[in-house]
Structure formats: C-alpha cells, structure tokens
Amino acid sequence: MRSARAVFDLLTMGRAGVDVYPLEVGVGLEDVTAFGKYLGGSSANVAVAAARYGLSSALVTKTGADPFGRFVRTALAGFGVHTGHVGTSPGLPTPVTFCEIFPPDDFPLYFYRFPKAPDLDIRADELDLDAIRSARILWVTVTGLCQEPSRSATLAALRARDRAGITVLDLDYRPMFWSSREQARSYVGEALDHVTVAVGNLDECDNAVGVRDPREAAKALRAKGISLAVVKQGPAGVLALDDSGEVEVPPLPVDVVNGLGAGDAFGGALCLGLLSGWDTERIIRFANAAGAIVAGQLACSDAMPTRAQVEEKLRENG
Amino acid sequence: MRSARAVFDLLTMGRAGVDVYPLEVGVGLEDVTAFGKYLGGSSANVAVAAARYGLSSALVTKTGADPFGRFVRTALAGFGVHTGHVGTSPGLPTPVTFCEIFPPDDFPLYFYRFPKAPDLDIRADELDLDAIRSARILWVTVTGLCQEPSRSATLAALRARDRAGITVLDLDYRPMFWSSREQARSYVGEALDHVTVAVGNLDECDNAVGVRDPREAAKALRAKGISLAVVKQGPAGVLALDDSGEVEVPPLPVDVVNGLGAGDAFGGALCLGLLSGWDTERIIRFANAAGAIVAGQLACSDAMPTRAQVEEKLRENG
Numbered sequence: 001m002r003s004a005r006a007v008f009d010l011l012t013m014g015r016a017g018v019d020v021y022p023l024e025v026g027v028g029l030e031d032v033t034a035f036g037k038y039l040g041g042s043s044a045n046v047a048v049a050a051a052r053y054g055l056s057s058a059l060v061t062k063t064g065a066d067p068f069g070r071f072v073r074t075a076l077a078g079f080g081v082h083t084g085h086v087g088t089s090p091g092l093p094t095p096v097t098f099c100e101i102f103p104p105d106d107f108p109l110y111f112y113r114f115p116k117a118p119d120l121d122i123r124a125d126e127l128d129l130d131a132i133r134s135a136r137i138l139w140v141t142v143t144g145l146c147q148e149p150s151r152s153a154t155l156a157a158l159r160a161r162d163r164a165g166i167t168v169l170d171l172d173y174r175p176m177f178w179s180s181r182e183q184a185r186s187y188v189g190e191a192l193d194h195v196t197v198a199v200g201n202l203d204e205c206d207n208a209v210g211v212r213d214p215r216e217a218a219k220a221l222r223a224k225g226i227s228l229a230v231v232k233q234g235p236a237g238v239l240a241l242d243d244s245g246e247v248e249v250p251p252l253p254v255d256v257v258n259g260l261g262a263g264d265a266f267g268g269a270l271c272l273g274l275l276s277g278w279d280t281e282r283i284i285r286f287a288n289a290a291g292a293i294v295a296g297q298l299a300c301s302d303a304m305p306t307r308a309q310v311e312e313k314l315r316e317n318g
Numbered sequence: 319m320r321s322a323r324a325v326f327d328l329l330t331m332g333r334a335g336v337d338v339y340p341l342e343v344g345v346g347l348e349d350v351t352a353f354g355k356y357l358g359g360s361s362a363n364v365a366v367a368a369a370r371y372g373l374s375s376a377l378v379t380k381t382g383a384d385p386f387g388r389f390v391r392t393a394l395a396g397f398g399v400h401t402g403h404v405g406t407s408p409g410l411p412t413p414v415t416f417c418e419i420f421p422p423d424d425f426p427l428y429f430y431r432f433p434k435a436p437d438l439d440i441r442a443d444e445l446d447l448d449a450i451r452s453a454r455i456l457w458v459t460v461t462g463l464c465q466e467p468s469r470s471a472t473l474a475a476l477r478a479r480d481r482a483g484i485t486v487l488d489l490d491y492r493p494m495f496w497s498s499r500e501q502a503r504s505y506v507g508e509a510l511d512h513v514t515v516a517v518g519n520l521d522e523c524d525n526a527v528g529v530r531d532p533r534e535a536a537k538a539l540r541a542k543g544i545s546l547a548v549v550k551q552g553p554a555g556v557l558a559l560d561d562s563g564e565v566e567v568p569p570l571p572v573d574v575v576n577g578l579g580a581g582d583a584f585g586g587a588l589c590l591g592l593l594s595g596w597d598t599e600r601i602i603r604f605a606n607a608a609g610a611i612v613a614g615q616l617a618c619s620d621a622m623p624t625r626a627q628v629e630e631k632l633r634e635n636g
Contacts, residue, residue: 020338020353029385030392035338035353066428067347067418074348096414096430100385110384112414114432 008082009055010271011135013157014043014144014170015119016061016076016086017095018068019300025101025257029110032100039075039301040097041119042172042264046139049268049290049304051080055275058082058131060157062118068094069118079301085128089118101298104256111176120147124156132157133164137271140195141170142204145187146177158194163225166274170267171200173207181207192224199230199270201263214239218246228280230270232263238288240280249284252317254292261300262291268304289313326400327373328589329453331475332361332462332488333437334379334394334404335413336386337618343419343575347428350418357393357619358415359437360490360582364457367586367608367622369398373593376400376449378475380436386412387436397619403446407436419616422574429494438465442474450475451482455589458513459488460522463505464495476512481543484592488585489518491525499525510542517548517588519581532557536564546598548588550581556606558598567602570635572610579618580609586622607631 019040022032039048047057059081063069065088072094073083095117098110113120122144132138138161144154161167169191178184188208192198198221200208205217209224214231218241221229228242237250269290273283289310297303305313337358340350357366361377368375377399381387383406390412391401413435416428431438440462450456456479462472479485487509496502506526510516516539518526523535527542532549536559539547546560555568587608591601607628615621623631 023352030389033355034341035355037351037353068416068428071348093428093430093432096416098386098414110386110411112411112430112432114411114430 006056008058008131008135009275010047010050010057010137010139011060011131012043012047012057012139013060013122013154014141015041015095015117016044016059016063016072017041017097017117017119018071019097019099021099021298022101025103025298029098029100036299037071038299039072039079041095042141042143042170043139044072044076045261045264045301045304046267046271047076047081048079048301049265050271052304053268053272053307055272056082058085060085060122060127062087062089062121064088064092064094064118065090066094068096075301085131087122087126089121092116092118092121094118099260101258103258105259107258107260109260116147120144120150122153123149124153127153127157129160132160135165136275137166137168139168139170139267139271140191141172142184142188142191143172143174143177145191146184151187155190158191161194163194163196166197167195168197168199168271169195171198171204171208173200173204185210192221192226196227197230197274198226199232199267201232201234205231215246230284238284240284242280244280247281247284249281249288252288252292252313254296256295258298259295261303262295264300265294265304266291269310272307285314286310289317324374326376326449326453327593328365328368328375328455328457329378329449330361330365330375330457331378331440331472332459333359333435334362334377334381334390335359335415335435335437336389337415337417339417339616340419343421343616346418347416354617355389356617357390357397359413360459360461360488361457362390362394363579363582363619363622364585364589365394365399366397366619367583368589370622371586371590371625373590374400376403378403378440378445380405380407380439382406382410382412382436383408384412386414393619403449405440405444407439410434410436410439412436417578419576421576423577425576425578427578434465438468440471441467442471445471445475447478450478453483454593455484455486457486457488457585457589458509459490460502460506460509461490461492461495463509464502469505473508476509479512481512481514484515485513486515486517486589487513489516489522489526491518491522503528510539510544514545515548515592516544517550517585519550519552523549533564548602556602558602560598562598565599565602567599567606570606570610570631572614574613576616577613579621580613582618583612583622584609587628590625603632604628607635
C-alpha cells in the first residue's frame, strides 16, 4: 500500500457504500427477486474510474464498523484505490443503496443512509491536510456539504488547497439530502469560492448559481472564479467554458442499460484529461465516451473502463 | 379481501420489512455476491405461518411509501394474510434486513431500520380496537415496546383485550433496539400484566422476569398471571408450564441451514395448537417440528410449512 506521504494524482472525498442493485432490468423493486452487490457512492466511483486509467487515487471517507464497511475497503483496494484515508464510524451502518433500472432514463435510487451516513461523519480534525494540499486533483461533492461535520471538513479541505492545483466541485444535488434548495445553494456558493473546476447537470447548475440556461450557467460559474465550468445537458450534449472559450460536444449514441455511474465515469475521465493537459474538447469527448460505456452496463464501479476501452469507443463513433 | 369487521383467528402486531438475504451459505456479507428478497419481520412471519395452516390472519404494521412497502403488502396478500391493517408512514423507508448465514448457530442480522422503522410508528389512535378485541389470538412482541408511538399502541391493544381470549407476548429481545436491558424489562413487565401466553428463549425470559433458570423463569412468568409460559432452551428443548403442569419436549434433529425464522414458525404453530385445543405437549411437539422445517431452509416466510408438512416431519421423527 502507498505510504501516507505519497502525492496522489487524485484525492476524492465523499460518499462510499454498497450498491445493492437488481440483477433484472426493467423490473421494479416490488418484483425484483435477486440483487447483486457492488462498491458504490459517487466519490468512490470517481476514485475507481481514475485508478482504471492508472492514476494514483485515494478516497477520503468513512464506513460503519461492519462487514459492508470491510467490503468497501476490500473493493476499493481491489480496484487499486488507496484506502489509507478510509475511516470508521462505529455505531453507524455502512450505507446501502437500492435502485430501480428502467432504461433509458429512469433510475430511481433508494438510499439507506440513516441515522447518518458515515461519509457525512468526516471531521475536519481528522483530515490529512498534507495529502489534501499535495494531491494533483482534489475532488469534493455538494453532497459532502449537506450535513455536519462533513460540511466543515469539506470546506476545510477546500480552504487548505486555496485554489492551488486543480480542485473540482461535483455539483451533485440530491434533494433528499437537504432541507431546502436554498440551504444547498448557500453552501455551494461558499465552496465555489475555493475550487477551480465545477461540473454538473442543468438542475445542479441552477442549484449552484441560480441559472438554468447552460451558457448563462457556465458564465455564472466562471464569474465565481472557476477556471473550467462543465455543464451536462443530457441528450443535448456537454458544454464546457474555460479561458480558451466555449466547447460543445454532443453525446455518443448508446443503448442505455443503467445510467447510474455514468456521471462518475465522466468525472474520472475528466481528471485524466486535466492531468494529461489535453485541450478541453478532447477532454469532454473522452469523458463522454467513458460515461457512455458505463451507461451501457448494469454495474457502476465494476464497469469503469480502461483508457484503451474509451479510445476504442471513440474510434467506433469517430 | 376480508372485510374490516371480520373476526380473525390471529392478529399479529409489529415488525414487517424486506429480508435481503445472501443466496450463499457460510459466506460473510463482505464476500457475498448475490442476494434474494423475502418478506420479513417477526410479526409478518408469524402471520404467514398461521395463514399456511388455513387460519385467518392479519398483520397490524406500517411500511414506507415506497416499492419495498408495496412488496410487503403484495407478499402478505400472496401468503393469504389480510393487509387491511397495514398502514403507511410517508418519509420513513421500509426496513431492510441483511443477514449472514453461518450454520449451525451463527446468523448475525444487520438492520436498516432508521431513522425510524414504520412498524414502530404505529399510533394508538390508529388501531382498530374492534378487530383487536375480537381476534381469537392477539400476538404482540417486545420489540413493539422499544419506541414510541408503537409502545403506547401495543399497550393500548393489550389493555383493550384485558386478557380476554388468547393474548401472546413474544418476548423477543434485541439489544440494539433498546437503550438498556433495564428499560426493556420495565416495559415487558407492564405488558405481561395483560397477556395470557408468553414465549421466549432463556435470555429473553431473563430480560422479562430477571431469572435465567428455565423452570424458575416459567414459574416467574406464571406468577405474573400468565396461563402458558413457553421457554425455549435451544438444544435442551422447550419447557412449557401451564395449569396442567410442566412439559419438556426435546428438539427435533435438523441439519440447520438458516436458523432465522424458526422461532416465528414455532409461533405460528403455537397459535394453531392453541386454537385447536390440543394439549400442551402436542402443541410444543408440533411447533418444534415447524421450527425445524424452517431452520432447514434458507428463507423464513417463504419456508413456512403446511400442517401436512409438519405432520410428515413428526412421523419421520416419531
């Protein structure tokens, strides 16, 4: 295992747990008879996606002191993600997430993250600020801001970076984790002051900056001092805005099996592109292809592609 | 569906949810790859066990407003259990329970019953007291006493019966549902004043009356005004004490696959025997055989036997 003083290509912070997903597609939870078990949680998935590209990645999270918590560690390590920053919250069960798979566009999630998710129990005084400062990319999520002590810990990590290097805020907004959209918006605003990249869909951008038009949303994010704003518009493609201007990339054609995890695949690929110094259009094309590959499969973390697989997908759709 | 004014042979009150159980035996949750889905929860299981004998049974419980809650209703109805007293608690997820299956005697449970289980959200003012008073047997559980408003509702149901007919208290004690054993003991004591039958294992009897010796525990339960005390001693068999004296019945030999649910099978059989007017020894022999059948199978509710199956088992072991 990598030593704690190593410099990581990517340090993600946030959700980790167990996805208990139906083995049947198009069948509601009422009728599903069998489930598979997968590593899950957005930040875990992004770390796995990056590791598949050969990046050194680590996840800052916590699990329960239970068999599912041990599974999270074992699975992360199996994917090559460093687990030295995965802590334990005794007394809190490791989160479990069920989903329903109704392709092409309906994938409801059922979260069992009570009484509190261990990944929201991360405390600022537990953070390894050296690792956080030195990581080439730090990746945090809006969900990490929804509850204390994770909110303070996430903001402390952002302040420790102070926009040195690449700091990404995944704008993921899940209403059930918040008391109101206004509450979310206020903390997102605070976080945006400390990051260099923001990525989200239209609703998440609206949540972040109060603007729903993709171009206006990207501009509003840029006005907050963000270097690269990435706005996902679903079937309308991805719009990215940075110092070099605006790029708009259409989605790849894909027979969607399970859309869950595609955004995390996009995120891992975004990190690879940023660290590789690619131009923005190449980054977004690559990330779109990575997302399409995962959307075409049942699993999330288990389906994260290698660089060769993404490049093959791009050639097929060239 | 039976009308709300019907008289039920058995009305159970308490836990219902979804059992997400490994399809692999002897494998920890860390390594399990596939799960099955079953109706679960002790009170649900007892109602199902009774329905398999042709008794009219109903369950008083609540679920979440979610697909798993719909599954609980559909599964109950499929087993012939009346669902007219199954309510809904919007905002609370339907409970999910994972287990590990390490035969012959280690079956840890992992409950996801937060922030509160809907079955603990049953309110006294929601009870159908006519149905509760008229049922030939009312079956309540100690777990129903662990939190409000279920505690007050359970005690209100017991008071409404006032020891008319057969009223059973399942002494089931699960430490994780209580802040202390003393807290549990105090409410169990209050409930015992209103029931006619008490059934539990040695630890549960200790919890109820502070005595661990089986004979002394049965006597202590009888001293609380209980007509029939049933003490399960595991490999040492079952001891029952009533007006006709003491009966001790050895367990049946069984290759245990999953011990979970065996106690609920025992409970359903106990109800059949009590309603049939059998002598105590016949009741306990029959209930032991029913429990053995379920212990020999992976599922709980799905494995509840018919009367013919139990009688066949008794003949095999005659």
